[in-house]
Structure formats: C-alpha cells, structure tokens
Amino acid sequence: MDCKDVRRELTAFIDGCLAPRDIEQIADHLSSCSLCRAAYELEKKLWSSLSLWADVEPSEDFEEKFWRRIKAESEQWPQQEFLLPISSSTDIAGPTAGALSQQETAGRFGISGFLASLLMVLTAGWKRKVSLAVIILLVFLAAAYYQHVRSQHPGVTALRSGDVVAHGGTAMVSLPDGRKVVLSETDKEVVSIIDFLERYNMFKEMDAVNNLEVLTVNHRELEKVADEMGWR
Amino acid sequence: MKEEKGFRDPDVELMLRFQKGDVSAFEELLRKYQKPLVNFVYRFLHSREEAEEIAQEIFLRVYASAGSYRPEAKFSTWIYRIATNLCLNEIRKTKGVVLDSLETGGIDDEAMSLPDKSVPSPQELTEYSQLVEMIKKAIDRLPPRQRLAVILNKYQGLSYREIAEVMECSEGAVKSYLHRAKENLLKLCGELLK
Numbered sequence: 001m002d003c004k005d006v007r008r009e010l011t012a013f014i015d016g017c018l019a020p021r022d023i024e025q026i027a028d029h030l031s032s033c034s035l036c037r038a039a040y041e042l043e044k045k046l047w048s049s050l051s052l053w054a055d056v057e058p059s060e061d062f063e064e065k066f067w068r069r070i071k072a073e074s075e076q077w078p079q080q081e082f083l084l085p086i087s088s089s090t091d092i093a094g095p096t097a098g099a100l101s102q103q104e105t106a107g108r109f110g111i112s113g114f115l116a117s118l119l120m121v122l123t124a125g126w127k128r129k130v131s132l133a134v135i136i137l138l139v140f141l142a143a144a145y146y147q148h149v150r151s152q153h154p155g156v157t158a159l160r161s162g163d164v165v166a167h168g169g170t171a172m173v174s175l176p177d178g179r180k181v182v183l184s185e186t187d188k189e190v191v192s193i194i195d196f197l198e199r200y201n202m203f204k205e206m207d208a209v210n211n212l213e214v215l216t217v218n219h220r221e222l223e224k225v226a227d228e229m230g231w232r
Numbered sequence: 233m234k235e236e237k238g239f240r241d242p243d244v245e246l247m248l249r250f251q252k253g254d255v256s257a258f259e260e261l262l263r264k265y266q267k268p269l270v271n272f273v274y275r276f277l278h279s280r281e282e283a284e285e286i287a288q289e290i291f292l293r294v295y296a297s298a299g300s301y302r303p304e305a306k307f308s309t310w311i312y313r314i315a316t317n318l319c320l321n322e323i324r325k326t327k328g329v330v331l332d333s334l335e336t337g338g339i340d341d342e343a344m345s346l347p348d349k350s351v352p353s354p355q356e357l358t359e360y361s362q363l364v365e366m367i368k369k370a371i372d373r374l375p376p377r378q379r380l381a382v383i384l385n386k387y388q389g390l391s392y393r394e395i396a397e398v399m400e401c402s403e404g405a406v407k408s409y410l411h412r413a414k415e416n417l418l419k420l421c422g423e424l425l426k
Contacts (some may be wrong), residue, residue: 008411010411010414011407011410011411011414012407012410012411013390015385015392015410017391017392017407042418042422042425045417045425045426046414046417046418046421046422047386047414049363049421050367050371050382050386050387050417051366051386052360052363052364053273053275053364053367053368053387054372055267056270056271056274056280056283057267058266058267058270058284058287059284060271061420062259062266062284062287062288063259063262063263063266064261065284065288065374066288066291066292068289070292070295168233191420
C-alpha cells in the first residue's frame with residue numbers, strides 16, 4: 001500500500017472496519033511513514049473531538065405531547081381504532097381511549113360477527129328477523145362489491161401484502177398542509193387511494209421502501225390528489 | 233435482516249407486542265428512542281424545535297404503521313430510516329438542497345471561506361467552546377449524505393452495515409461518505425486541532 005491508499009483507508013482503519021490483512025498493511029505503513037502517521041493522528045483527534053458536541057435532552061413533556069397528538073387523531077378519525085395508554089399521568093386517556101387488541105377489533109367483523117348476527121336472526125321475532133336479514137344481505141352485497149372493485153385494481157395485491165394498508169392495519173398519510181389522513185382497509189376512501197397510487201405508479205416504490213415515506217416523498221402528487229378529493 | 237434474526241431484537245419484540253395491542257410496549261419504545269432521535273434530528277437540522285417536532289412525527293409514523301409492520305430489519309435500522317427520510321425531506325423542502333452524489337460530495341472552498349457572523353470571534357471564546365462551535369458548524373456544512381453518515385456512525389453508534397441499510401446504499405458508499413466527510417471536516421476545523 002502506498003501513501004494514497006493508506007490515506008483513503010484511514011477512516012475505516014480508525015473505525016476498525018477493515019480486513020485483518022489490510023489492518024496489518026496499514027499499521028506497517030504507519031510505523032514507517034511519518035506523514036501518514038501525522039495524518040492518522042490528526043484524523044483520530046478529529047474523530048474524538050466530535051464527542052465534544054454533547055447530547056441535548058428532549059423536553060420533559062415529549063411523551064405527553066405525543067399522546068396528545070394521538071388523542072387528537074383519534075378524535076378526528078373516530079371510526080379508527082387508536083391505541084392509547086389505559087392510564088397515564090398525563091391524563092390523556094379520555095372516553096375513547098383504552099388498549100384495544102387487534103383480536104378484539106377483528107372480532108367485531110369477520111366470521112364471529114357473522115355468526116353473532118346469525119344467532120340474533122334465529123332468536124329474534126319475525127319482524128326483527130326480516131330487518132336483520134336485510135341488513136346482513138346489504139352488508140354482504142357491499143363486501144362483494146368492494147371485493148369486485150379491488151379485483152379491478154391489480155395493485156391491490158401490493159396493498160394486501162402489508163405494504164401500505166395491510167389487512168386490518170392503518171397507515172397515516174401526511175398532507176402537505178400538515179393534516180393527516182388515516183387510511184385503513186375498511187375505509188371507503190381506499191378505492192380512491194388505490195386509483196391514486198396506480199395513477200402515479202407508486203407500487204414499485206412501495207415495495208422497496210417504507211410506504212409512508214413514499215407518500216411523503218411524492219407530496220406533490222399527493223397535493224394534487226388531495227385537491228381532487230377535497231381533502232383540504 | 234432475516235425474520236429469525238429480527239425476532240431476537242428486543243425492540244422488534246416490543247413492536248410486535250404493540251402490534252398485538254400492548255400499548256406499554258410502544259411506551260417503552262417511546263422512552264428508549266426519544267433521546268437518540270431528538271439528538272439525531274437536532275444534529276442534522278441544527279434546530280431544537282424542529283428536532284422535537286420531527287421526532288414526534290417519527291413516532292407517529294411508527295405508531296401508525298403498527299398494523300402493517302413486518303420485522304424485516306433491526307428496529308433501530310427501521311426507525312432511523314424513517315428519521316433519515318424525514319430529515320432529508322425537511323432539507324429538500326426548506327433549503328432546496330440537492331442531495332450530493334459520491335462524486336460531488338465536497339464542500340466548495342468559497343463557502344468555506346465565507347465569514348460567518350453567527351460564530352463568535354476567537355477572542356470571545358475559550359479554545360474549548362471555540363472548537364465545539366467549529367465542530368457544529370463544520371458538520372452543518374457537510375453535504376447531507378456525508379452529514380448523515382457521520383451522525384449515524386459517530387453519535388448514534390451504528391456500524392457501516394447498519395448505516396448502509398438506513399441510507400439504502402452499499403457499505404462501500406458509506407465508507408466513502410465517511411472518508412470524504414472527514415476530509416471536509418479537517419479542511420474546516422483541522423487548524424484548531426493541530
């Protein structure tokens with residue numbers, strides 16, 4: 001190794017991120033080259049002097065502020081399930097707050113929901129039976145329509161794989177004006193969102209990086225769609 | 233990171249517990265990462281106020297993505313990637329900075345020689361505080377990706393491999409960013425170190 005090679009590898013040498021053979025070669029070179037040794041000493045000094053920039057402490061109410069924001073979101077989007085601490089010294093847990101497990105959430109819909117409805121139909125009076133049957137029929141028709149619409153959008157597969165709006169999951173999208181939209185698979189908006197994502201060919205990117213970032217990175221497109229949908 | 237390895241990461245375990253509805257697991261993550269994240273953003277953007285705000289935003293995103301979370305990387309790598317993206321977005325928005333490539337990642341001499349009135353004169357400072365101020369200023373002047381690599385390595389203690397995952401580049405690129413960053417830092421505050 002000549003001086004140029006050694007200088008190029010000094011940073012990794014100091015960080016201990018080289019193969020043993022390279023470390024040995026650089027160490028040999030440093031023991032015989034005073035200029036490179038001086039460069040090495042200076043770089044080491046620089047690296048240790050960076051520690052002089054001390055850490056700062058987060059504000060004392062950092063956590064409190066966070067839970068307030070979550071609470072505000074939960075009030076803005078009451079149809080969503082927001083998890084908040086059951087009790088908190090910050091007193092942010094209001095009537096809508098409470099640890100709600102996903103199992104509980106899932107239980108409200110799906111098969112158990114259907115069985116509960118069926119039981120109600122079987123045990124109710126005939127008028128009630130008819131109205132409940134109509135409601136259940138409407139729910140199933142809506143679900144079938146929803147599935148049909150989704151099947152028209154091949155990109156839905158990407159969504160269902162858990163990238164953006166996973167099964168039973170939510171995603172929070174920051175709009176350019178600072179407001180946030182919480183999306184979930186059960187949202188009526190989901191079809192419009194899929195249209196939007198497809199229109200801007202964002203699925204590929206979503207597979208590669210954190211989906212929420214993509215939506216923010218593409219905030220110009222999001223801005224347009226926010227206008228189209230009257231979100232702002 | 234393979235799934236099997238992911239489950240050994242205690243922070244991934246916490247996130248998975250939160251995913252199942254255990255809010256105390258999220259509270260633990262909030263307590264553990266608030267200081268590192270506030271400091272990460274603070275060192276990158278040089279603003280206490282923005283640091284707090286963006287750190288809040290990072291946690292909001294972690295919270296919101298619990299439903300779709302899959303342990304594909306170390307939790308710390310994942311959260312720093314969110315933090316990095318938010319910081320880069322911020323400087324794109326506010327400063328219109330074009331991210332440097334490896335080839336154009338230097339500091340131009342003209343920018344370096346410009347007098348900065350925000351920095352107190354040497355007479356007003358002790359040697360120690362002068363050096364600290366110079367370090368802050370020098371890091372702030374690094375091109376964004378070099379600055380990120382330095383902060384992640386030096387202050388957040390991430391390995392080259394972890395930094396590569398966070399910055400979505402190769403380990404070789406990380407090595408190069410750090411090497412160039414040190415060259416630039418030495419140009420800016422090397423005299424004070426001698």
